[in-house]
Amino acid sequence: SSFLYYKCLTMGTSLTMLDEMHQIQVEHDIPQMVVPEENMPYNKPFSYTIFFISAALMLVIQQTLFYGSSLLAGTLREENRSFASMSRHLQGLGVGRVVLGRGAAYLAVYLVIGTLIALFIPWIFRLPQRAEWTQIMVLLVFFIVDCIFFTFTWSVLIWRRETVFVLFLSVSPILLFLTGFSWPSTAIPEFWQKVAMLFPSTFGCRAFINLNTAGGTLATIAPEIKAMTIQTMIYYFLSCAAIYVENRINEKKRIFAHYGK
Numbered sequence: 001s002s003f004l005y006y007k008c009l010t011m012g013t014s015l016t017m018l019d020e021m022h023q024i025q026v027e028h029d030i031p032q033m034v035v036p037e038e039n040m041p042y043n044k045p046f047s048y049t050i051f052f053i054s055a056a057l058m059l060v061i062q063q064t065l066f067y068g069s070s071l072l073a074g075t076l077r078e079e080n081r082s083f084a085s086m087s088r089h090l091q092g093l094g095v096g097r098v099v100l101g102r103g104a105a106y107l108a109v110y111l112v113i114g115t116l117i118a119l120f121i122p123w124i125f126r127l128p129q130r131a132e133w134t135q136i137m138v139l140l141v142f143f144i145v146d147c148i149f150f151t152f153t154w155s156v157l158i159w160r161r162e163t164v165f166v167l168f169l170s171v172s173p174i175l176l177f178l179t180g181f182s183w184p185s186t187a188i189p190e191f192w193q194k195v196a197m198l199f200p201s202t203f204g205c206r207a208f209i210n211l212n213t214a215g216g217t218l219a220t221i222a223p224e225i226k227a228m229t230i231q232t233m234i235y236y237f238l239s240c241a242a243i244y245v246e247n248r249i250n251e252k253k254r255i256f257a258h259y260g261k
Contacts, residue, residue, distance in 0.1 A: 050128060054213045055181040055205040057117050059172070062147045062201045065110060067168055069151045070158040077159050095244045099236065103148045107141075110148075114140040118208065130215030138218060139211060139225070143204040146228045150200050152239035156246060179205035203227045 118136055122129050158164060177183065178196035185193065185206075196202040207224035210216040218225070 050213060051181045051209060053122075053125075053127060054209045055176060055179045057121060058143065058205045058208045059176055059179070059201045061110065061114050061117055061144065062150075062199070062204065063168065063172055063175075064113070065106070065144075065147050066151045066154070067164050069106075070155040070167075071161055071164045073155045074158045074161040074164060095240045095247070096236075099149075099152060099240050099243060103145070103152070106148045106151075107144060110144045111140065114144055118212070122212070128213055131212045131217075135211060135218055136208075139204070139207055139221065142225050142228045142232075143200060143207070146200040146204070146232045146235070149232055149235035149239050153235045153242055156242040175199055175201050178202055181205060181209060197227075200228060200231060203231070 115137070118140060119129075119133055121127075178188070178192060178199070179202055180188065180196075188196070203224040207221040207228075210224075211218075211221050
């Protein structure tokens with residue numbers, strides 16, 4: 001009887017082990033679907049705000065520079081003075097040197113403002129900062145110089161202070177979306193792509209997003225820097241021509257007014 005009890009216990013243990021091992025083997029060999037994983041190295045919360053703020057920060061630099069200078073130009077023209085007029089001791093020194101001198105003054109001021117906007121504001125609000133500060137400063141120099149000569153060129157068309165506020169409300173949202181931060185640039189109509197190429201903010205915002213938000217390098221934003229360099233050269237010569245023409249017109253007006261008396 002003891003042998004039979006032992007036999008039943010052994011068989012029960014063996015059957016239980018075989019059944020359990022079979023279940024383990026089945027669960028191990030059943031193919032399972034691939035578990036999806038999210039990998040967002042520079043935008044883990046997938047926040048739309050990160051791209052919006054990065055584009056808006058660079059646009060603020062261009063807009064404050066343009067509208068501030070245009071407001072000054074419009075005020076001077078309303079007072080029958082000209083933003084393009086040169087002092088007597090600067091006559092004969094060349095318009096190009098005068099434009100470079102004015103641009104250097106704006107550059108000294110806006111390098112400080114640009115550093116505050118592009119470096120300290122993201123740091124204060126804990127926004128992603130993937131680039132070295134030296135790389136951001138290189139980008140700021142190209143971008144601010146481009147914005148300065150862009151401002152000198154187009155501010156010639158501003159004759160009243162009120163025009164600045166109308167432009168600010170109507171143009172700023174358009175320029176923000178033309179940067180392509182919220183819509184692929186390839187999906188933007190060709191006409192608006194060409195319009196976007198007139199503004200430094202288009203290339204500056206894209207470069208800042210690729211550099212500081214996406215963690216790129218200066219080699220990554222080389223096409224944008226090249227575009228801003230070409231823009232700078234074009235707007236420099238256009239600003240020189242615009243200031244020269246306006247200065248000549250003002251000189252003729254003064255001569256006619258003098259002999260008219």
